[in-house]
Amino acid sequence: MERHFDEQLQALRSHLMKMSAMAEVMIADAVRSVVEHDKDAISPVYEREELVNTMQMEIDESCMKLIALNQPAAADLRFILGIIKTNSELERLADEAVNIVKKADHLLTVEQLKPFELIPETSNIARSMVRDSLRSFVNRNTSLAREVLQRDDQLDALKTKIVNLLKECMAEDSKTVSRALDLMYISRCLERIGDHATNIAENAIFVVEGVDVRHHADEKRAAKSV
Amino acid sequence: MSTVIRVENLDLFYGDFHALKKVPMEVLARHITALIGPSGCGKSTLLRTLNRMNDLVPGVKITGSILFDGKEIYGPGIDVCTLRKRIGMVFQRPNPFPLSVFDNVAFGLRVDGRSSRRQIEDIVEQSLKRAWLWEPLKDRLNDSALSLPLDQQQRLCIARLLAVEPEVILMDEPCSALDPISTSKIEELMLELKKDYTIVIVTHNMQQAARISDYSGYMLLGEMIEFDATDKIFTNPREGRTQDYISGRYG
Numbered sequence: 329m330e331r332h333f334d335e336q337l338q339a340l341r342s343h344l345m346k347m348s349a350m351a352e353v354m355i356a357d358a359v360r361s362v363v364e365h366d367k368d369a370i371s372p373v374y375e376r377e378e379l380v381n382t383m384q385m386e387i388d389e390s391c392m393k394l395i396a397l398n399q400p401a402a403a404d405l406r407f408i409l410g411i412i413k414t415n416s417e418l419e420r421l422a423d424e425a426v427n428i429v430k431k432a433d434h435l436l437t438v439e440q441l442k443p444f445e446l447i448p449e450t451s452n453i454a455r456s457m458v459r460d461s462l463r464s465f466v467n468r469n470t471s472l473a474r475e476v477l478q479r480d481d482q483l484d485a486l487k488t489k490i491v492n493l494l495k496e497c498m499a500e501d502s503k504t505v506s507r508a509l510d511l512m513y514i515s516r517c518l519e520r521i522g523d524h525a526t527n528i529a530e531n532a533i534f535v536v537e538g539v540d541v542r543h544h545a546d547e548k549r550a551a552k553s554v
Numbered sequence: 555m556s557t558v559i560r561v562e563n564l565d566l567f568y569g570d571f572h573a574l575k576k577v578p579m580e581v582l583a584r585h586i587t588a589l590i591g592p593s594g595c596g597k598s599t600l601l602r603t604l605n606r607m608n609d610l611v612p613g614v615k616i617t618g619s620i621l622f623d624g625k626e627i628y629g630p631g632i633d634v635c636t637l638r639k640r641i642g643m644v645f646q647r648p649n650p651f652p653l654s655v656f657d658n659v660a661f662g663l664r665v666d667g668r669s670s671r672r673q674i675e676d677i678v679e680q681s682l683k684r685a686w687l688w689e690p691l692k693d694r695l696n697d698s699a700l701s702l703p704l705d706q707q708q709r710l711c712i713a714r715l716l717a718v719e720p721e722v723i724l725m726d727e728p729c730s731a732l733d734p735i736s737t738s739k740i741e742e743l744m745l746e747l748k749k750d751y752t753i754v755i756v757t758h759n760m761q762q763a764a765r766i767s768d769y770s771g772y773m774l775l776g777e778m779i780e781f782d783a784t785d786k787i788f789t790n791p792r793e794g795r796t797q798d799y800i801s802g803r804y805g
Contacts, residue, residue: 331738332745333765396788397764 333398337407340390341466344411344418347383348462350376351418354425355458355521359451361432362514370429380422387415403535410535414465417524417531421458424517424524431510438507443493447514450486453479454518457525465532473529477541483522490515556583558722558752559604564618566599568611573599575776576618580769581722586744586753588767588784590760591799595773597756601724604754605641606634623721642720646727648707650699650714655682655691658699658710662718677717685713686743705736709743716747723747725755729762741766760800764788772796 354376361369391412394400400408457476464473494508533541540546559581566574574596581587581604589597602608603620606627620627627637639662650658659678663669669677678695682688687709691702699710708728715723725744729737744753744766757763763770764784771781772795780787780796791797798804 332742392789393785397785399761399764 333394333400333404336394336398337404340387340394340408340411343383343387343390344414345466347380347387347415347418348466350380350383351421351425352455352458352462354380354422355455358425358428358432359455361429362435363448363451365436367436370432373425373429377422377426380419384415384419388412391415403538406535406538410465410531414528414531417527421521421524424521427517428514431514435507435510435514441494441497441504441507441511443490443497444511446486446490446493447511447518450483450490450515450518453483453486454521454525457483457522457529461525461528461532465528465535468532468536470533470536473532476529477526480522480526483519487515487519555585557581558583558623559754560619560621561600561604562619562621564600564603564620565616566596566603566608567613567615569613573776574603577773577776577778579771579778579781581752581754582769583752584748584750585768586748586755586766587769587771588763589754589756589771589773590758590763591773591779592804593758594775596776597771597773598726600773601726601754601756604722604724605638605643607638607643609634639718640720641722641724642715642718643724643726644708644711644715644728647731648704648711650702650707650710652698652700654696655687655699655702655710656695659713659717661714666718681713681717684716684747685709686739687713703736705732705739708732708736708740712743712747720751722752722754725753727756727758730758737762772799774799 354373357369357373360366361373391408394408395405398404457479460472461476463469464476491512494512497504498508527542530540530542533539557580559579561577561579561581564574564577564579565572577596577600579587579600589600591597599608603616604622604627608614608616616628622637622641625632651661653661656678659681660674663674663677679688679692682691687706690706691697699707702710708731712723729740732740741762744755747753748768755763755767767784769781770784770787772779772787772791772793774795780791780793782792786792787796788800791800795804
């Protein structure tokens with residue numbers, strides 16, 4: 329029997345999908361502003377942030393009402409908890425996009441340091457993680473979610489590499505410090521974007537399988553049971 | 555959103571007992587309004603005033619105002635039979651007549667005496683369909699209604715009401731005799747019916763009120779403590795007493 333409650337859950341899911349699409353576009357614009365030196369990509373990021381913030385509050389309110397009024401259990405409960413958590417990840421993703429464009433303004437006016445060459449690749453990985461984590465959540469695709477988790481290591485490694493190279497630049501020439509710090513900040517933002525995507529992918533696995541894979545909890549459980 | 559029933563300053567006495575105290579309530583068309591509160595708070599009494607079921611109680615005294623469709627239902631010139639046809643009631647225990655499924659649903663139409671046999675057949679089919687009983691019962695129309703499982707009996711009582719085309723359906727604990735699966739069927743049916751009908755339900759089951767109603771009134775000792783949108787009542791009630799009841803600290 330199709331429940332009236334299912335319609336409400338479906339509406340919630342659609343709302344989250346709209347917000348995901350918005351956050352994805354923001355990150356794409358933010359990355360483009362830096363990588364392609366596209367000044368026009370900056371202002372839409374600020375405009376969309378307002379929308380995302382509003383959506384975050386609306387989704388939280390819907391979730392609270394759905395819980396208070398329907399006493400969800402099992403898969404329904406996990407779904408709503410997953411939405412609440414993903415909702416806040418999306419809002420933070422949007423914040424990271426804003427953080428990037430804040431630095432983009434300055435970066436666009438100066439000559440790039442060599443480690444900048446690694447930024448496009450780093451951004452591509454971060455963006456793909458966001459895209460796929462959201463897909464995995466919306467489409468309940470846990471194998472895709474697990475792929476996203478693996479990509480996070482790659483992203484972290486790239487970020488560490490960028491930071492180390494920038495340290496060298498600064499050690500060699502103190503005039504590079506300001507630019508290096510900006511780039512470091514951006515690489516840190518990209519890394520965090522990966523972290524948020526990772527969290528969303530973990531939420532996807534939790535919603536579908538009911539398994540908590542955060543902090544390698546599943547591996548620890550497996551080790552205990554051996 | 556139009557108001558179908560407006561209750562104002564309603565006082566009701568059973569002899570010396572002051573059962574309803576200056577109660578206000580507004581029932582909106584095509585919405586579900588739930589009355590909740592601990593036993594003896596007056597919620598069923600209030601429900602029963604809405605189609606004058608309390609008239610049958612000896613020693614009852616009612617003052618205040620209940621406007622239905624703009625008219626005072628306790629005023630002069632109100633035909634109680636017509637009122638109860640327009641505002642029907644479903645009770646706690648399913649109460650089908652000891653007749654066949656078909657005759658139960660056709661009963662009101664036959665009493666009314668205005669429908670042809672063919673019309674009655676059509677209306678019975680439509681009413682059973684609306685109560686989601688046509689599929690399970692279409693080949694059992696001549697079976698005794700008393701042979702049906704309880705949830706089907708309750709939906710048959712709803713079909714019996716629908717046959718006489720009420721505007722408002724009052725439900726007094728309609729699921730309290732039913733198991734959770736049967737309860738959820740009735741709840742889904744109510745959500746479907748509210749597209750065309752106005753429903754007022756009394757329930758002991760707060761979660762039921764939360765799941766299905768649009769507006770809720772919390773009653774205590776004959777008073778309407780709080781009446782508001784159900785999502786407001788269940789997420790951020792205005793009154794501490796409502797909060798205590800909703801969260802299970804009282805009642």
